[in-house]
Every structure is written in structure tokens, then in C-alpha cells.
Amino acid sequence: MSEQALFLGVNWYAAWRELRKPWQQAHRWPLVMALTPAAPVRLLQADGRESVWSVDAQGATRKQADNGRTRFAALELPEDMLLRRRITLPALNDEATRQAIELEVRSSSPFAAEDLRWGYRLAGATATGGRPVEVVLASHRQISARLMANAERLRMQSGQPEIWARADAHGHIVLSGYGEHQRAQWSGRVRCLAYALLAVIAALAGAIAITPSLQLRLRANEAANAYAAVLARTAPLTQEREALVRAAEQIQVLNTLVQGRADTVEVLDLLTRVLADDTSVRTLQIQGLKVNIEGQTGNAAELMQLLGRQPGFKDVVAPTAATRPFGATKDNFKIEFMLEPRQIADAAPSAAEAASAPAPASAASAPASTPKATTP
Numbered sequence: 001m002s003e004q005a006l007f008l009g010v011n012w013y014a015a016w017r018e019l020r021k022p023w024q025q026a027h028r029w030p031l032v033m034a035l036t037p038a039a040p041v042r043l044l045q046a047d048g049r050e051s052v053w054s055v056d057a058q059g060a061t062r063k064q065a066d067n068g069r070t071r072f073a074a075l076e077l078p079e080d081m082l083l084r085r086r087i088t089l090p091a092l093n094d095e096a097t098r099q100a101i102e103l104e105v106r107s108s109s110p111f112a113a114e115d116l117r118w119g120y121r122l123a124g125a126t127a128t129g130g131r132p133v134e135v136v137l138a139s140h141r142q143i144s145a146r147l148m149a150n151a152e153r154l155r156m157q158s159g160q161p162e163i164w165a166r167a168d169a170h171g172h173i174v175l176s177g178y179g180e181h182q183r184a185q186w187s188g189r190v191r192c193l194a195y196a197l198l199a200v201i202a203a204l205a206g207a208i209a210i211t212p213s214l215q216l217r218l219r220a221n222e223a224a225n226a227y228a229a230v231l232a233r234t235a236p237l238t239q240e241r242e243a244l245v246r247a248a249e250q251i252q253v254l255n256t257l258v259q260g261r262a263d264t265v266e267v268l269d270l271l272t273r274v275l276a277d278d279t280s281v282r283t284l285q286i287q288g289l290k291v292n293i294e295g296q297t298g299n300a301a302e303l304m305q306l307l308g309r310q311p312g313f314k315d316v317v318a319p320t321a322a323t324r325p326f327g328a329t330k331d332n333f334k335i336e337f338m339l340e341p342r343q344i345a346d347a348a349p350s351a352a353e354a355a356s357a358p359a360p361a362s363a364a365s366a367p368a369s370t371p372k373a374t375t376p
Helices: 012-024 030-034 094-108 140-149 180-233 235-259 264-274 300-309 341-356
Strands: 039-044 050-055 061-064 072-076 083-089 116-122 131-139 162-168 171-175 280-287 290-297 313-317 331-339
Touching: 039 180, 061 171, 072 171, 072 180, 083 094, 094 116, 094 131, 116 140, 116 162, 131 140, 131 162, 131 171, 180 235, 264 280, 290 300, 300 313, 300 331
Parallel strands: 039 072, 072 162
Antiparallel strands: 039 050, 050 061, 083 131, 116 131, 116 171, 162 171, 280 290, 290 331, 313 331
């Protein structure tokens, strides 16, 4: 990406550089440092002894017990090969601190630029906010001669050795430009492995968390599939059941219609048997179970009482009063009543017996006239 890459008035190269800076120091975050184990280094001391030191992610060294297993080696320079300088810097970020130290080292170094090797260690901030820095300078030619002199001791160690300088009784300063990059690469691989293990643990934890939900989902799907299969198998039976229900509903409707209507022939036969011979019906109207009759009779009151006692007839009323014209011998009547179809069939024999009984003395000998029946 070009340093002059502008788009929409924004220098995206500078923006990317600023966004990248915090992540470049991610290896120094406490959580990330906790995932990076300290690397064991076998130190060949300047006095001829050997010891094992651990180096953490910040480069700090700490002596540890020698268990015989070390991956890296370092050679300690004697004090007469070192130049020390102590400076105090303001509070800066890591990159700015290194640049300031490098500038100070190059300006005060007695060695040529290609022969200069140096390292530094930061101390804690002072009360005034500055940070003391201890800088160590050495000659690359002298270091190479020291390596050649200790070749026999370094033969048993694998890889390129690091170059250390004693800082105090509890730590060292690592000079750059030798085998420290191998240790940094190993720490990076171990850190990536720790990241991968954390990702696996997070994935397993997520799988464990969603397993019950997935099981419920699978069971719901199985139940839905089983229900669909049952519906497919029972579809013919369901159709037959629906047809049976429709037929039953039609039968019920027919029964309702039949029960709500009376047989006109039976009603005519029953009225013929019940009415006396002196009664004539001019109009017979049947609407469902309601019957209206109009005609003439010798005694309208007795006719209503007779109809009221007849099984199959109920709610016998006269919507208008019976009248007898001047000089007439019979009453004009209009009577309404309701039918009970279930009792009409039982009432037919009774009516027949009543018709066969001798007529009362007051009854006329003339037969009843044939009524005019109307059925809506």
C-alpha cells in the first residue's frame, strides 16, 4: 500500500499503521503473556560455570533449577568486553523508546556502525515520570572471537547461541543480532498453539452448551416427520371418516326436516276420524307442524275441547271467536293447533274407536263435508 494512498480524503496507509500499532504489542498483554511459557536457556557464564535461566515474553531472565533439559543456549560476555551507559527517557511507547535508545547508542558508540552490537533493559518509572534505561554496548569482532574461544563448550548446544551481558545478580541484558530470534520464534509457535487450544476449548464449550438445544431440535424434527408419516398413512381413513361425518350430518338434517313436518295423509285421516259428522271443514292449512282449520260445527267450544283431548294435538287455540249468523244452526270457527308426529300414529286407533261409537243425540245425521286441504 502506497504511503500516499488517498481515498475519500483519507490516508488509508496511515490509518492502517495506526490501527496496527496496538496489535503489534499484543504479545505484551498480560493475558497473552500468560499463554506464552518462559523459554529455558542454558547460560555459559563468563567464569566457566553453567546455569539455566528462563526468559519470559518481556525478555526478563530468572534463574531456575537445572533439570538437564534446555532448548536454547547463551554465552555471557565478561565485564571487560562491555560498555555501559545509563540514560533516562520520558514515558514513550515501545517503538519510540527503542528508536530513542538506538539514536543515543549510535551517537555515543565508539564502535563502527557495522561492528556495533547493543542491548538494553528498562527499569520502572521514577517519581518524575521518566524511565531509567541501562544500555550495554559491545564489539561484534570481540564477540565473534569469544564465540570461537568457547566453541568447545557450545558444541553440545543446538542452534546459534545468544549473547548476554550481566545486568545485576538477578537478570541479564540480551544483545540483539544473534540467536535470540530462534527463541522468539519458538515462543510465537507455543503462543499460537495455546491460541489453538483455547479455540478448541471454546468450540467444545459452545458445542456442550448448544447440544441440549440441538437434541430438542432433532427430537422435534423426528416428531414432525413421524406425524407427517402417520398423516400420510391415515389419509385414506381420514377421508372416509370425513365422508362418514358428512353423511351423518346430512342424515341429521333430513331427520330434522322429517321431524319438523307432519304427514299430510295421516293428519287428514286423523281429522276425519276425530271430527263429528256435524262438522264441516272448508279450509285446512298445514305449515310444518302447525295446522289451521276453518269451517262450521254445531258447537265450536265442544270441538275445541275434543281437539285438545286428542293425542297428537297440542296448543289448541282459536285466533278469532266463533260466530253464528242470524238464523243459522252452526257456528263458524277458526282453530289453530300444533302436531306431535310421534303421537299421531298412536292416536289413529283411538280415533277409529271414537268414530265407531254411537253419535250423541244432538249431533246431526248429515256426514261431514270433505275439507279443502292446503299444505304450504
